[in-house]
Amino acid sequence: xxxxxxxxxxxxxxxxxxxxxxxxxxxxxxxxxxxxxxxxxxxxxxxxxxxxxxxxxxxxxxxxxxxxxxxxxxxxxxxxxxxxxxxxxxxxxxxxxxxxxxxxxxxxxxxxxxxxxxxxxxxxxxxxxxxxxxxxxxxxxxxxxxxxxxxxxxxxxxxxxxxxxxxxxxxxxxxxxxxxxxxxxxxxxxxxxxxxxxxxxxxxxxxxxxxxxxxxxxxxxxxxxxx
Numbered sequence: 320x321x322x323x324x325x326x327x328x329x330x331x332x333x334x335x336x337x338x339x340x341x342x343x344x345x346x347x348x349x350x351x352x353x354x355x356x357x358x359x360x361x362x363x364x365x366x367x368x369x370x371x372x373x374x375x376x377x378x379x380x381x382x383x384x385x386x387x388x389x390x391x392x393x394x395x396x397x398x399x400x401x402x403x404x405x406x407x408x409x410x411x412x413x414x415x416x417x418x419x420x421x422x423x424x425x426x427x428x429x430x431x432x433x434x435x436x437x438x439x440x441x442x443x444x445x446x447x448x449x450x451x452x453x454x455x456x457x458x459x460x461x462x463x464x465x466x467x468x469x470x471x472x473x474x475x476x477x478x479x480x481x482x483x484x485x486x487x488x489x490x491x492x493x494x495x496x497x498x499x500x501x502x503x504x505x506x507x508x509x510x511x512x513x514x515x516x517x518x519x520x521x522x523x524x525x526x527x528x529x530x531x532x533x534x535x536x537x538x539x540x541x542x543x544x545x546x
Contacts, residue, residue, distance in 0.1 A: 328355040329448045332373055334366035334392070335381040335410070340433070344379060347437045354444060363387025370396045370405050376448045378407045380427070382418050390421045397426035406447045423531060446499040451530070480542055482524045488542065490517040494530055495537045 333344045333356055341359050348354045358373045360366035362385045370378050378396055382389040389409065397407045406428040411419060419430060429447045431440065483491065493503045500514045507514070518530065527533050536542075 326353070328353050329377060329444065330355060330357045330373065330375040331444060332356070332358040332360065332366070332369050332375040332378045332405075334360040334363075334369075334379060334384065334389070336361050336384045337381075340381070344440070347440055348444065351441050354441060361385075363389060363392035366392045367395045374403060375405050377444050378405050379444070380407050380409050380422075382409060382411055382422060390418060390425050393422055393427050394425040397428070399426065401426070406450075408443055408447045442499065446501070449500070451500050479525055479536075480540055483521065487517055487521050487524070490514065491521050491533065491537050491542060494518065494521075495534045495542070 328351075331348055331354055333341050333348070335341045335344065338361070341361070345356045345359065348356050357375055358369040360369045364386045366378065366380065366384070366389075367387070378393075380389045380393055380396075384392070393407045393409065395401065397404045404426065407426065408429045408431060409419075409422045409427045410431050410433050411422075412433050422430070429443055429451075431443050435443070480488070489507070490503060493506065498506070500511055500518065504511045504514045522530070522533055525533055525536055527536060
């Protein structure tokens with residue numbers, strides 16, 4: 320249509336040491352009109368080089384890779400102090416849950432299980448590119464079980480949740496269920512910007528850095544539970 324602005328596709332770099340996995344991810348991503356793979360990497364050092372060269376919107380990162388592991392690669396691509404940092408979506412498995420906390424500390428914006436459906440992968444890429452911290456509910460469960468105490472000091476009181484309004488609690492429960500801002504907006508019939516405002520208020524009231532830490536607190540306090 321004449322006069323309609325053309326939106327450039329989100330640029331994605333795929334990093335995994337298994338060629339079959341890389342090829343599968345590339346095929347899924349390139350099938351989406353709003354996504355484009357601009358580079359791939361088979362090891363951590365190559366991942367850092369490609370990310371710096373291509374300046375992608377999102378980097379899909381495996382945790383265990385040769386030469387440089389995915390955690391250190393994530394730190395060099397998206398860690399504190401990195402100029403023009405890309406957003407990193409870590410793909411993981413249950414056997415790697417012990418490394419999820421380290422990836423979070425390194426600057427990862429989201430986590431997804433390797434057995435996720437193609438639609439979940441592409442939705443995760445869009446969510447992370449939009450600035451949403453995304454974590455698969457099953458990965459959150461593993462994170463809480465192993466690292467809950469490290470993410471929340473023991474002296475923190477559950478009373479901090481009393482400061483949340485009923486609507487903010489409702490939003491937090493949906494965040495804890497792994498919903499993106501867009502999904503929350505659709506379910507609650509509110510705007511995307513309103514959801515972002517609620518999430519920002521929740522993080523401020525709970526005094527946590529990001530959505531992942533808020534989710535951990537919500538589950539540990541019983542505000543949200545696994546079905």
